[in-house]
Amino acid sequence: MDKKVLCNKLNYMENSLERMLMEVQMVKKAMRQRLNEEVDLTLENQKLKKRLLELENLLDDEKLEASNKKIEAKTGLEFLYKDGFHICHTFYGNRFLNDEECLLCLEMLDR
Numbered sequence: 001m002d003k004k005v006l007c008n009k010l011n012y013m014e015n016s017l018e019r020m021l022m023e024v025q026m027v028k029k030a031m032r033q034r035l036n037e038e039v040d041l042t043l044e045n046q047k048l049k050k051r052l053l054e055l056e057n058l059l060d061d062e063k064l065e066a067s068n069k070k071i072e073a074k075t076g077l078e079f080l081y082k083d084g085f086h087i088c089h090t091f092y093g094n095r096f097l098n099d100e101e102c103l104l105c106l107e108m109l110d111r
Ligand SMILES: [Zn+2]
Pocket: 086, 087, 088, 091, 092, 102, 103, 104, 105
């Protein structure tokens, strides 16, 4: 090969390497962005999972509270019934006459 051809060949190779270097840098930059996005998403995911857990616990607490209130209300009704008062919606608060039984009241107690 003469010197001119060699020189041209070297210039071509140099240009190719520069182009490749630029491409490598671009891919590296894109890769870094993807990694950052992944870290952000992981953190966001952790935060959301934590929040979900908090909300689920809150919901459980509320359910427990509601169920306790229901038990308290039922106990109150049972006392009223044993004292001889209607606890059904139809005759609520009225006294039982003699030893009558009210199916509506019994239904309330069964709940
Ligand atoms: Zn009744």
